[in-house]
Amino acid sequence: MPEAKxxxxxxxxxxxCAACVAKVPDPNKPLTAAQRGALERQQAADxxxxxxxxxxxxxxxxxxxxxRAHNRPAASAGxxxxxxxLPLSGIRVLELxxxxxxxxxxxxxxxxxxxxxxxxxxxxxxxxxMVSGLGKSxxxxxxxxxxxxxxxxxKRSIVLxxxxxxxxxxxxxxxxxxxxxxxxxxxxxxxxxxxxxxxxLQRYPRLIFCPMTGWGFHGPDAKQPVYDVSGFWARSGAAAxxxxxxxHPAVLAPGFGDMATGLAAVGGICAALFAREKTGxxxxxxxxLLRTGVHCNSWALSSYFAFGRVIQWGRRDGTGNxxxxxxxxxDGKAFWLTGxxxxxxxxxxxxxxxxxxxxxxxxxxxxxxxxxxxxxLVAELDAVFATKTRDEWAxxxxxxxxxxxxxLTAAEVAADPQALAAGSFVESxxxxxxxxxxxxxxxxAASPVDFMNAPKTxxxxxxxxxxxQTEEILMELGLSEGLRKEILADARPKPRSRFPxxxxxxxxxxFTPLRPIRTGFSALDRAVREVAWESRFDxxxxxxMPRYAAECVGTPRRENQDGLVRGIRxxxxxNPFVRLKPAMKYRxxxxxxxxxxxxxxxxxxxxxxxxxxxxxQDIAPYKDELGEWHPPRVSGRYKADIEKQYYLxxxxxVWANDYYLGKLHYMDREPxxxxxxxxxxxxxAQVTEALKxxxxxxxxxxxxxxxxxRLSWVESxxxxxxxxxxxxxxxxAQKKPKM
Numbered sequence: 001m002p003e004a005k006x007x008x009x010x011x012x013x014x015x016x017c018a019a020c021v022a023k024v025p026d027p028n029k030p031l032t033a034a035q036r037g038a039l040e041r042q043q044a045a046d047x048x049x050x051x052x053x054x055x056x057x058x059x060x061x062x063x064x065x066x067x068r069a070h071n072r073p074a075a076s077a078g079x080x081x082x083x084x085x086l087p088l089s090g091i092r093v094l095e096l097x098x099x100x101x102x103x104x105x106x107x108x109x110x111x112x113x114x115x116x117x118x119x120x121x122x123x124x125x126x127x128x129x130m131v132s133g134l135g136k137s138x139x140x141x142x143x144x145x146x147x148x149x150x151x152x153x154x155k156r157s158i159v160l161x162x163x164x165x166x167x168x169x170x171x172x173x174x175x176x177x178x179x180x181x182x183x184x185x186x187x188x189x190x191x192x193x194x195x196x197x198x199x200x201l202q203r204y205p206r207l208i209f210c211p212m213t214g215w216g217f218h219g220p221d222a223k224q225p226v227y228d229v230s231g232f233w234a235r236s237g238a239a240a241x242x243x244x245x246x247x248h249p250a251v252l253a254p255g256f257g258d259m260a261t262g263l264a265a266v267g268g269i270c271a272a273l274f275a276r277e278k279t280g281x282x283x284x285x286x287x288x289l290l291r292t293g294v295h296c297n298s299w300a301l302s303s304y305f306a307f308g309r310v311i312q313w314g315r316r317d318g319t320g321n322x323x324x325x326x327x328x329x330x331d332g333k334a335f336w337l338t339g340x341x342x343x344x345x346x347x348x349x350x351x352x353x354x355x356x357x358x359x360x361x362x363x364x365x366x367x368x369x370x371x372x373x374x375x376x377l378v379a380e381l382d383a384v385f386a387t388k389t390r391d392e393w394a395x396x397x398x399x400x401x402x403x404x405x406x407x408l409t410a411a412e413v414a415a416d417p418q419a420l421a422a423g424s425f426v427e428s429x430x431x432x433x434x435x436x437x438x439x440x441x442x443x444x445a446a447s448p449v450d451f452m453n454a455p456k457t458x459x460x461x462x463x464x465x466x467x468x469q470t471e472e473i474l475m476e477l478g479l480s481e482g483l484r485k486e487i488l489a490d491a492r493p494k495p496r497s498r499f500p501x502x503x504x505x506x507x508x509x510x511f512t513p514l515r516p517i518r519t520g521f522s523a524l525d526r527a528v529r530e531v532a533w534e535s536r537f538d539x540x541x542x543x544x545m546p547r548y549a550a551e552c553v554g555t556p557r558r559e560n561q562d563g564l565v566r567g568i569r570x571x572x573x574x575n576p577f578v579r580l581k582p583a584m585k586y587r588x589x590x591x592x593x594x595x596x597x598x599x600x601x602x603x604x605x606x607x608x609x610x611x612x613x614x615x616x617q618d619i620a621p622y623k624d625e626l627g628e629w630h631p632p633r634v635s636g637r638y639k640a641d642i643e644k645q646y647y648l649x650x651x652x653x654v655w656a657n658d659y660y661l662g663k664l665h666y667m668d669r670e671p672x673x674x675x676x677x678x679x680x681x682x683x684x685a686q687v688t689e690a691l692k693x694x695x696x697x698x699x700x701x702x703x704x705x706x707x708x709x710r711l712s713w714v715e716s717x718x719x720x721x722x723x724x725x726x727x728x729x730x731x732x733a734q735k736k737p738k739m
Contacts, residue, residue: 032399070364071375086113086454091273093117094178095155096171096195098125100255101228101289102184102212104262109180109269110154111447111457116153118472119172122493124466125152128200140437141465147255150444151262153428156457158474159467161490162193169542170487173477175204180269184212189221197284208272209284210265216288226287234259236293241300243314250314262293262699317378320371323349326407327381333390334407342367345403352393352400353384423450430610431462445573478597536654541603581711604645606638615642616655621681627689629682709732 033160093112095106103118103125110116112628118125128146142149157176175181181200183190184284190196190211193322214226233239266284269440276282294301303311312318314324323339323346339345343366350358358364363373385393390406392558397404406412413419425524428442447457470491603612611617618633632639643653653659690697711719711734719727 032401036401038422038423051308070158082552084729086111087185087451088270088273091115091180092178092294093180095119095181095182096176096183096185099127099184100147100151100258101261102182102265103127103148104255104259105182105210105212105265105269106155107151107153108266108447111459114180114451116155117178117469118152118157118464119171119174120157120159120466122159122491124181129465140439141431141433142439142442142463149428149442153444153463154461155464156469156473156528157464157467158462158470159491162488164486166483166486167490168193170474170477170479172203172542175200175207177205177477178204179273180208180210182210182212182265182269186223187211187213187217200283205282206271206276207282208276209282210269210272211284212261212265213286213288215290217286226257226289228252228257228261230295231289231294232260235290236297237300238293238297240310241297241312241314243312245315247282257293260296261287264292264295317375321367322370322372322374322377322381325378327385329388329390329393330386330469331389335390335393336407338403338405342370346370346401348402352396352402353381355384401559416671420629423456426456426458428459428460431465433465434462439652446686462541480541480600536659539654540651543601543651598651599645601646601649601651604642606634606641609638613638613642619655629685678718 016509031660080722088109091109093106093109093114094118095101095116096119097106106118125148127145129144158170160170162168162171185197187196197209200207202723213222214231215222215224227391231254234249235258244249264287265285265688268287272285273285300311305353319325321340321342323337323342326334326336328334337349339349345358346364346367350356362369364370364377388396394404394406396402408416414425419425424446425443426446428444430442430577434442442462444459450457455613470488471484474487602615604615605612613634619639620632622632624630634642646653670685711731715727719731722730
């Protein structure tokens with residue numbers, strides 16, 4: 001038998017509570033209402049426990065997970081299988097967000113096991129300095145904005161300047177490796193960055209894209225600015241449904257609507273991930289503050305659609321049921337009666353307050369009469385509840401079985417044993433700055449869901465400081481060193497000058513403009529600015545890690561094995577029992593690496609050669625110092641190998657002659673011969689150079705013809721008797737003409 005795992009703190013509290021409920025009452029004392037209810041629940045649980053044994057055994061449905069220990073579906077097994085990972089382990093979430101709504105969704109996904117990367121501008125999220133921006137500074141970063149540190153826990157932070165080209169390239173490299181992309185930026189801003197739904201899903205077909213808006217994508221006010229109090233609370237009808245005696249709507253605490261919308265987004269994202277497992281395709285989904293608020297206010301809206309009547313809450317004596325409202329005790333603490341089933345809960349409440357004559361009072365005998373006289377009943381209950389403290393009423397309610405709940409402050413909730421037993425709080429790891437400030441722990445509200453047979457949903461890392469993991473993430477993306485330096489330089493916040501930017505160095509005073517600067521763009525300027533054109537060199541900077549270089553899912557890491565880099569074999573395996581000659585050993589040891597990070601589109605190795613070739617210098621015909629043209633240094637086979645490397649690194653072959661012109665029809669092309677197109681150009685260059693010195697060439701030709709004639713008989717005799725050296729001044733030098 002395997003050893004039972006020790007109980008975690010929240011499991012231990014559950015077991016203690018269960019033991020307390022299961023105590024056997026004293027048979028000599030009459031049972032209280034709470035004990036009677038506990039006994040009935042225990043009997044019902046015993047019946048349910050024996051019920052599966054009475055049912056016939058059916059084969060499980062196709063695709064059901066089987067519990068091998070009990071040979072039945074795991075969902076109905078007595079002991080649940082324990083998972084080593086949380087449900088979203090291995091999922092990467094890219095979050096481009098500010099404020100609360102989208103960060104809260106990313107925080108919950110991170111608690112569920114996802115790797116969440118938060119992209120921030122150079123100045124950081126506006127929520128980072130919510131308190132310090134009001135002039136209240138502190139060395140403790142957690143006190144700068146406690147809510148920011150709560151909804152951004154467990155994430156990694158990268159700073160990207162999306163107004164610069166390098167930052168946008170890094171964002172696309174992140175999108176290539178991400179499963180989910182969340183953003184609550186205005187949708188017009190996403191469109192200006194080229195991050196709208198159509199382009200993203202066309203380029204990343206497995207991506208789950210979740211833009212979160214305030215009002216939705218369509219409608220007369222879709223582009224208006226919004227906060228949760230305006231979209232979730234005011235315009236959804238929820239604020240008007242909760243008014244005080246003077247008709248003023250209640251003020252909503254910050255973040256309620258944002259957190260609710262974040263949970264709505266989490267549900268949609270998980271559903272989209274499940275759909276992707278079945279179809280293999282990503283999708284775009286959306287949610288808004290307005291739509292979430294309307295959904296949460298569905299009680300009032302459903303009543304309006306059914307009866308045509310607007311329902312309002314807010315008055316304590318206007319709920320229609322005096323047993324479902326809030327009251328204050330002698331010690332000033334409040335509690336809420338929850339007797340929504342009026343006739344069922346009325347006798348127990350009357351016994352608890354000690355007013356048994358109310359059972360016979362015609363004003364309060366039925367639920368209808370209590371509704372008609374609710375103001376009188378609430379006033380009398382106020383007078384009764386003001387005679388005792390809340391703890392005293394709690395004991396009476398418990399003995400009589402009255403349904404109620406205390407109204408707790410934040411300080412009381414933090415110490416509430418039931419909230420602690422329910423696992424409502426988690427301890428977050430401390431950042432370096434928090435430790436330096438002297439903080440010993442950081443307590444935060446937990447995510448609303450725990451997975452019973454998996455690790456607890458709690459933050460795995462501290463809330464990141466601004467751009468804390470920028471270099472780490474850039475190294476993971478495999479970007480070139482030059483591009484990484486450019487991204488890091490753009491990510492630094494630039495100090496603002498007290499003077500306007502100078503127009504040109506020689507301008508008087510350097511900041512007085514001679515003419516007003518034109519603001520904005522005309523339609524033509526914007527059209528030209530948005531032309532999708534990139535040079536060859538721009539394209540080469542935007543390469544994406546190829547599929548074959550990525551680590552296989554589910555296989556162990558093998559970076560430390562000899563001859564492997566990130567699981568990719570970079571040189572062939574050598575048989576240790578075979579003696580190799582030095583030449584063969586050198587050839588094997590210098591086998592070119594396929595490591596994606598070291599590959600450069602400007603310097604490429606080719607199999608079969610030891611040298612690195614420059615691209616495009618070595619793949620094109622070149623002219624030497626004397627002006628003569630030569631064929632490319634790289635053969636056609638080597639050039640095809642380099643072209644294949646471009647495709648494997650997700651780059652187009654930008655060095656094709658017709659890359660920017662498009663393919664010509666074969667009837668429109670000039671015949672250049674069999675793969676010798678450069679010979680025609682070389683011949684034309686030779687003819688042009690020769691015509692420039694035509695007279696000199698004619699004289700050279702005549703001299704060569706004279707020198708090529710046979711010697712006369714006199715010259716032959718002189719050369720024969722005097723010798724070559726003495727006859728040289730008198731006998732012309734014979735020279736054969738070039739053939």
